[in-house]
Amino acid sequence: MRAADLLHFSAQTLARQRSRGIMILCAMGLGVAAVLALTALGEGARGYVMNEFTSIGKNILVMMPGRKQTTGGMPPVTGSAARDITLEEAYLLPRRISAIEEAVPLIIGSARVSYNERGRQVTALGTTSVFLELRHLSLTLGNNLPAGDFRRAGGDAIIGEKLKQALFDARPALGEFIRIGDSRFRVVGVLGGRGDAMGMDLSDAVIIPVAAAQRLFNVSGLFRVMMSLRDGYAVADVKKRIEIAMQSFHQGELDVTIVSPDSMMATFDNILIAMTLAVGAIGAISLLVAGVLIMNVMLISVSQRTREIGLLKALGASSSDIMRVFLTEAMLMTGAGAFVGVVVGLLLVWSGRLAFPDIPFHTPLWALFTAVAVALLTGLAFSWLPARRASLLQPVDALQKP
Amino acid sequence: MAFIEIQNVSKSFRSGNTSRGVLKNVNLSVDEGEFVSIAGFTGSGKSTLLNMLGLLDKPDRGIYRLAGIETTELGEERRAKLRREQIGFVFQSFHLISRLSAQENIELPMLLEGVVPRERQRLAREVMERLSLADRAHHQPGQLSGGQRQRVAIARAIVMRPSLLLADEPTGNLDSHSGGEAMALLEELNRSGITLLMVTHDPSLGGRARRRIRMADGKITADASDDDARR
Numbered sequence: 001m002r003a004a005d006l007l008h009f010s011a012q013t014l015a016r017q018r019s020r021g022i023m024i025l026c027a028m029g030l031g032v033a034a035v036l037a038l039t040a041l042g043e044g045a046r047g048y049v050m051n052e053f054t055s056i057g058k059n060i061l062v063m064m065p066g067r068k069q070t071t072g073g074m075p076p077v078t079g080s081a082a083r084d085i086t087l088e089e090a091y092l093l094p095r096r097i098s099a100i101e102e103a104v105p106l107i108i109g110s111a112r113v114s115y116n117e118r119g120r121q122v123t124a125l126g127t128t129s130v131f132l133e134l135r136h137l138s139l140t141l142g143n144n145l146p147a148g149d150f151r152r153a154g155g156d157a158i159i160g161e162k163l164k165q166a167l168f169d170a171r172p173a174l175g176e177f178i179r180i181g182d183s184r185f186r187v188v189g190v191l192g193g194r195g196d197a198m199g200m201d202l203s204d205a206v207i208i209p210v211a212a213a214q215r216l217f218n219v220s221g222l223f224r225v226m227m228s229l230r231d232g233y234a235v236a237d238v239k240k241r242i243e244i245a246m247q248s249f250h251q252g253e254l255d256v257t258i259v260s261p262d263s264m265m266a267t268f269d270n271i272l273i274a275m276t277l278a279v280g281a282i283g284a285i286s287l288l289v290a291g292v293l294i295m296n297v298m299l300i301s302v303s304q305r306t307r308e309i310g311l312l313k314a315l316g317a318s319s320s321d322i323m324r325v326f327l328t329e330a331m332l333m334t335g336a337g338a339f340v341g342v343v344v345g346l347l348l349v350w351s352g353r354l355a356f357p358d359i360p361f362h363t364p365l366w367a368l369f370t371a372v373a374v375a376l377l378t379g380l381a382f383s384w385l386p387a388r389r390a391s392l393l394q395p396v397d398a399l400q401k402p
Numbered sequence: 403m404a405f406i407e408i409q410n411v412s413k414s415f416r417s418g419n420t421s422r423g424v425l426k427n428v429n430l431s432v433d434e435g436e437f438v439s440i441a442g443f444t445g446s447g448k449s450t451l452l453n454m455l456g457l458l459d460k461p462d463r464g465i466y467r468l469a470g471i472e473t474t475e476l477g478e479e480r481r482a483k484l485r486r487e488q489i490g491f492v493f494q495s496f497h498l499i500s501r502l503s504a505q506e507n508i509e510l511p512m513l514l515e516g517v518v519p520r521e522r523q524r525l526a527r528e529v530m531e532r533l534s535l536a537d538r539a540h541h542q543p544g545q546l547s548g549g550q551r552q553r554v555a556i557a558r559a560i561v562m563r564p565s566l567l568l569a570d571e572p573t574g575n576l577d578s579h580s581g582g583e584a585m586a587l588l589e590e591l592n593r594s595g596i597t598l599l600m601v602t603h604d605p606s607l608g609g610r611a612r613r614r615i616r617m618a619d620g621k622i623t624a625d626a627s628d629d630d631a632r633r
Contacts, residue, residue, distance in 0.1 A: 316511055
């Protein structure tokens, strides 16, 4: 049989058995649409998380005390009695290494903040004026910490929105003096929004100059030093040079860890890609279910058309002709189902994007092709048995069936 | 050499543990252009013999030569090709595909052969013209009378110009008028040179054949020819 005739003959058959065709079309369409929508969901989640990460900044290196051979993850919080990274070292690094634009020291602790008789235990962050810019945070009221030499302890504080509410209610906070631990600070700014990053809720925190925090918590070492890099430098090179500088500060011992958010991002990215694959596979299961449906529908069709199969054989169709007729029918239905599935799936993704503009839903191209390919393969695999059964029918028995 | 040559053909069907012989050492030879009727009761083996002659069934034992070709050893594809090119079937219940038009039904054997559409249509029209079906080309089988349906089926059987026409009770589902017409058509085809084998239990129809075979219990019990009578 010529391919065009085969297609036409199958199309004619399907046109006459609409309910059968529509059933398979729906099953396949739903399966394909499910894969598309689920992978879009996974990709959306990945995009969302990646965006959050990007807000940390791209050309940034983070240095912490202690040594850990790892590409990402957190360094040991306790353990390994490493030498402190001092404020002086953080001050010197950008002056030694031209690739570093700014070094932002960080000290984190917990302190009681009080105003008049109201008090509250919150996170206190000792850092510099550059911190806000580096983390893409903005003030709703007032000013940033004063710029200048961060080795000098000032008495200014920025408070988070939630903390401001807790201490001041609706009253103005700017210019008021609050007590943090034993020291007095003057509120110069209020942090806007959630201000939430890297798992810290900065809306319920106070930000003070790093030197003041050192005094407050009575520590000399820094928790972190974040460094922004100038454009045009290779991150790996700069990292190496910082390590050499730190080694020279620490009598030849390398006892700091420098990570780039990029490498952490890569780890997260891998995890989230795996998640996308997993949800996509769940969607693919519905394709298998559709495959079983195809098999049943085709088996019914074969038994209903036994006489026709017998006739075709009597007219000179070989077993492989019969097989081709039934496989073509299945593939036509599956193909149409896959097409409808792609359209429905993309519509779902599109409406998802309209409903949740924050989340970048999109179906990756590989998922689209895989879904269609799996659908077609499933259709082929599950119609094989019925088609084979049809092709092996004895023409004599088939013709005599009532 | 005879056109159809059957030697010592046996066939049995198994049902459960018992095996029933349907054809027992049948020998038959038919020359090209003959008109042979096969009569017998149900279970006499006449339909099995017809299916065997049509290459729809294989004998358990024995030899079947069609136009000099020994068919029992042939593979499935070759047998299908022989069916397409040499053999036309006419069935009692017509066996038209109801979703296809009359013309599309007639084109079916050519579709299976892979004839190009233009040629298919030309040959189908030609044969429909000959069988006075031209104005029914685009009717569905459901819109045709029994006699017309059988004419479409006969048209389908001869459109590939086979040398052998096998008819199984071709008038069994027709009233006497349509049946007579169908019979006349088959006889006319036979006169034009096609070998015709017809299974029927109707003696008045069987009597119109020049050679009459009678079967009982899987054997040919009588084989009478007008030529014998004349001799």
